[in-house]
Amino acid sequence: MKPLALVLALTLPFVLAPTAGAQTATTPPPSPRCPSADDLTPADLFGLWQLSLWPEGATEAEPASTGAVMFGPHPEYAGSVRGRLRRSGPGADLEAEVSGDVTDGEFNLDESGDGRTMDAVWTGQPTDCGRTIRGVRRPAEGRDAVGPALQFLLQRSAVRR
Numbered sequence: 001m002k003p004l005a006l007v008l009a010l011t012l013p014f015v016l017a018p019t020a021g022a023q024t025a026t027t028p029p030p031s032p033r034c035p036s037a038d039d040l041t042p043a044d045l046f047g048l049w050q051l052s053l054w055p056e057g058a059t060e061a062e063p064a065s066t067g068a069v070m071f072g073p074h075p076e077y078a079g080s081v082r083g084r085l086r087r088s089g090p091g092a093d094l095e096a097e098v099s100g101d102v103t104d105g106e107f108n109l110d111e112s113g114d115g116r117t118m119d120a121v122w123t124g125q126p127t128d129c130g131r132t133i134r135g136v137r138r139p140a141e142g143r144d145a146v147g148p149a150l151q152f153l154l155q156r157s158a159v160r161r
Helices: 003-016
Strands: 047-055 065-073 081-088 093-103 106-112 120-127 132-139 150-156
Antiparallel strands (some): 047 150, 065 081, 081 093
């Protein structure tokens, strides 16, 4: 190596390195995306959500049922989601297929235990950058046997798939 090249190779890192306490011009990291309820898309719902349900007039601190919902793309409707719900129930866990969307800031979901008959409808409001959805789950018309109306809380799980 030539002497000048050797000097540059040894001194350049020190010349270019910032000195202690010196400010460097850097681009701040991008802030996490925080969509408003009106700006949520189906993809914002994809993933695992934790679920709590409690009777109207009660508090969420004493849920009547807990579980999880996994949302993914709806295979037939591009602007919707489809998923599976699993929650605790009297005597056994309950499972259902769910389909829905978020439109103009309102979350809507249909629940079906057999994949054909609608058992319940969910209506709620997304908050917290779309990481929390609160609302009411009501029996579908003519399906009073599926239980009373329940308040619900869906919270995005830290695990995303």
